[in-house]
Every structure is written in C-alpha cells, then in structure tokens.
Amino acid sequence: MSGERGVGQAEPGVAASGQAPAAPTLRNLMPANVRIGAAVDGRLYAADARYRDTLTSDFNAVTPENALKWPILQPEPGRYDWTASDELIELARANGQAVYGHTLVWHSSVPSWVSESWSRERLRSVLREHVQTTVTRYRGKIWAWDVVNEVLAEDGKLRDSIWLRGLGPTYIADAFRWAHEADPDARLFINDYGVEGRSRKADGLFKLVRELRAQGVPVHGVGFQAHLRAGTAPNDATGNLRRFAALGVSVAITELDVRIALPVSTEKLLDQALLYQHMLRACLAVPTCESFTVWGFTDASSWITSHYPGYGAACLYDSDMKPKPARDALLHELRTRVTPTPS
Numbered sequence: 001m002s003g004e005r006g007v008g009q010a011e012p013g014v015a016a017s018g019q020a021p022a023a024p025t026l027r028n029l030m031p032a033n034v035r036i037g038a039a040v041d042g043r044l045y046a047a048d049a050r051y052r053d054t055l056t057s058d059f060n061a062v063t064p065e066n067a068l069k070w071p072i073l074q075p076e077p078g079r080y081d082w083t084a085s086d087e088l089i090e091l092a093r094a095n096g097q098a099v100y101g102h103t104l105v106w107h108s109s110v111p112s113w114v115s116e117s118w119s120r121e122r123l124r125s126v127l128r129e130h131v132q133t134t135v136t137r138y139r140g141k142i143w144a145w146d147v148v149n150e151v152l153a154e155d156g157k158l159r160d161s162i163w164l165r166g167l168g169p170t171y172i173a174d175a176f177r178w179a180h181e182a183d184p185d186a187r188l189f190i191n192d193y194g195v196e197g198r199s200r201k202a203d204g205l206f207k208l209v210r211e212l213r214a215q216g217v218p219v220h221g222v223g224f225q226a227h228l229r230a231g232t233a234p235n236d237a238t239g240n241l242r243r244f245a246a247l248g249v250s251v252a253i254t255e256l257d258v259r260i261a262l263p264v265s266t267e268k269l270l271d272q273a274l275l276y277q278h279m280l281r282a283c284l285a286v287p288t289c290e291s292f293t294v295w296g297f298t299d300a301s302s303w304i305t306s307h308y309p310g311y312g313a314a315c316l317y318d319s320d321m322k323p324k325p326a327r328d329a330l331l332h333e334l335r336t337r338v339t340p341t342p343s
C-alpha cells in the first residue's frame with residue numbers, strides 16, 4: 001500500500017488481475033473524500049495479526065484511543081515518553097492510514113503532577129508547552145487534532161474544569177491558537193458527546209463555535225463523538241450536522257459506538273445496525289463531513305465493558321472478529337450510494 005493512501009482507495013471490489021474479486025471492505029467502498037477510521041490500541045495493532053488485518057482492510061484512518069493523552073505523553077514534569085504514540089503512528093502510516101490526534105486538552109486527562117493550586121501563569125504555560133510540543137512533534141503526520149475535548153456541560157454552558165477555573169474561558173481560544181502555530185496545516189477540531197442531535201448541549205456548542213469563528217480563532221471542525229445506545233437515535237442528526245457545516249466548519253463523527261443493554265439479542269443487533277447506518281448516512285449527507293470514526297471496531301477490546309456496567313457488544317465486529325449486522329449495514333449503505341465507474 002502506498003504511504004498516502006489515506007483517502008483515495010482502489011475501486012470497490014476490484015482485485016489484481018487474475019485473482020478472484022476481493023470482498024468489498026468499508027475502506028474501499030467509502031467515498032474518497034471521507035476518511036473511515038477506528039480508535040485503536042497500539043499494542044494490539046503491533047502484536048495481534050487478526051486485529052491488524054481487520055483494522056487495515058476496513059479503515060483508512062486511525063485515532064489513537066489513549067496513546068496521545070497527556071498523562072501518557074508526559075508522565076512527569078518535563079519528561080516526555082513518545083514510545084507508544086510514535087510506534088502507533090508509524091504503523092498507521094506504513095499501512096496508508098491517516099492519523100487523527102486525540103486529544104490535547106481534556107479535563108479528564110490531566111497528569112497528576114499538574115496542580116490546580118498553581119498560579120494562572122504557571123498553569124497556562126504548562127498547558128501551552130504541552131500543546132505546542134505535542135503538535136510540533138507530529139507536524140505533517142497528524143491530519144487533524146481534537147484540540148479541546150468535552151468542554152461543555154449538559155446545559156450547553158462551559159464545563160466546570162481545572163482549565164475553566166484556573167484560566168477562564170479564554171483557554172479554549174488559546175489552545176486553538178497554540179496548536180495552529182505549531183502546525184498550520186493540521187485541521188483543528190472541537191469535540192464533544194451528546195451533541196449529535198439537536199439538544200441544549202448541541203445549541204451551546206453551536207453558539208460557542210460561532211463565537212470562536214467570529215473572533216478569528218482557528219477552529220476548523222466540530223467532532224461529534226456519538227457514543228450511542230441501541231434503540232435511541234439522536235434527534236435530527238443530519239439537520240444538526242448541517243447547521244454546524246453552515247458555520248463554515250468541517251464536521252466529523254469521531255467516536256461512534258452503539259452499546260447494547262446485555263444480554264445481546266438478534267433484535268438489539270438489528271437496532272444497533274440501523275443506528276450505525278443512520279449515523280453514516282447523516283455524515284455522508286453533509287458535504288463537509290470529513291471523517292467517520294468508530295471507537296474501537298471489535299467487541300474484544302471496547303471501552304464499553306469497563307465504563308458502562310450492564311452494556312456491551314458496541315462494535316462492528318464481535319469478540320471473535322466476526323462481522324456483525326452493523327458492519328453489513330454500513331457496507332449496504334455504501335454500496336447503495338456508490339456509482340461504480342464503468343471499466
């Protein structure tokens with residue numbers, strides 16, 4: 001595979017001459033202008049052949065699930081550890097996968113050595129150094145960054161966090177400006193959950209993005225996490241994505257998974273499939289939807305099991321790496337939209 005195969009792919013289902021036609025994959029059916037990604041665990045990518053094969057055949061992009069989080073990158077003040085992130089990013093590039101960077105500023109991922117009792121100046125300078133050092137290291141290798149993650153509360157106001165308390169609301173604009181200085185070509189996203197459909201929180205995000213853009217802050221995209229539950233669809237996801245796109249930003253589905261209340265049943269798997277398909281359709285309905293990313297692709301290693309007791313089976317593949325109805329539904333959605341080019 002060529003190094004920059006990130007978005008352009010071979011034609012659907014076409015194999016090298018003389019061979020049986022290759023089975024269609026998500027990667028080769030996806031429209032060329034939309035990346036299809038998965039959050040990944042770098043250790044599995046490096047060590048587990050079955051994990052790697054599925055990941056590289058279905059996805060042309062990856063998001064490191066944890067490897068770029070601040071406590072991992074800088075376990076002690078001034079000591080950076082790039083081992084896991086470098087390895088993952090090199091593997092992805094070797095497999096022609098674009099890398100989405102997640103995440104620079106997140107209240108839930110602050111190293112324990114960062115103290116809220118520090119002065120405003122000290123907190124600000126430590127945050128700036130983290131953002132600039134990280135973005136600079138991967139300049140040209142990471143096409144987009146979640147610059148800030150989950151900065152809103154459920155009521156659509158800014159979330160109470162160490163950054164809001166310590167630095168005030170301007171930390172958001174600052175983080176975007178620092179990241180932009182460090183890599184002027186990277187697409188910079190604001191990312192959140194519970195904003196996929198129309199909601200108070202989504203309205204708050206809309207207002208925030210509009211204000212930041214009006215102030216000239218380099219916000220290029222809005223990421224919709226989409227951690228969903230089978231049987232419950234967001235309220236008008238397409239209309240919601242469209243109103244953001246109308247602000248002049250890109251949109252992306254960044255962390256899609258659809259958890260099921262255990263035990264799994266055929267009916268719940270079908271509900272799940274419909275919701276995956278629904279979100280893909282919403283993304284493809286918006287011309288500036290740049291990427292569609294699932295948060296893990298196999299039930300064998302999904303965060304849902306440990307974070308949502310009583311729920312599971314949230315991914316496209318089961319824990320034996322067999323495709324589930326949800327993956328078939330995505331293939332179906334893509335097949336029915338793609339117009340094959342006559343050969």
Ligand code: XIL
Pocket residue numbers: 065066149225255303
């Ligand atoms: C989760 C990872 O999947 C877990 O492995 C980790 O223990 C906690 O973080 N929203 C986000 C992601 O933006 O970073 C979270 O990832 C899932 C929710």
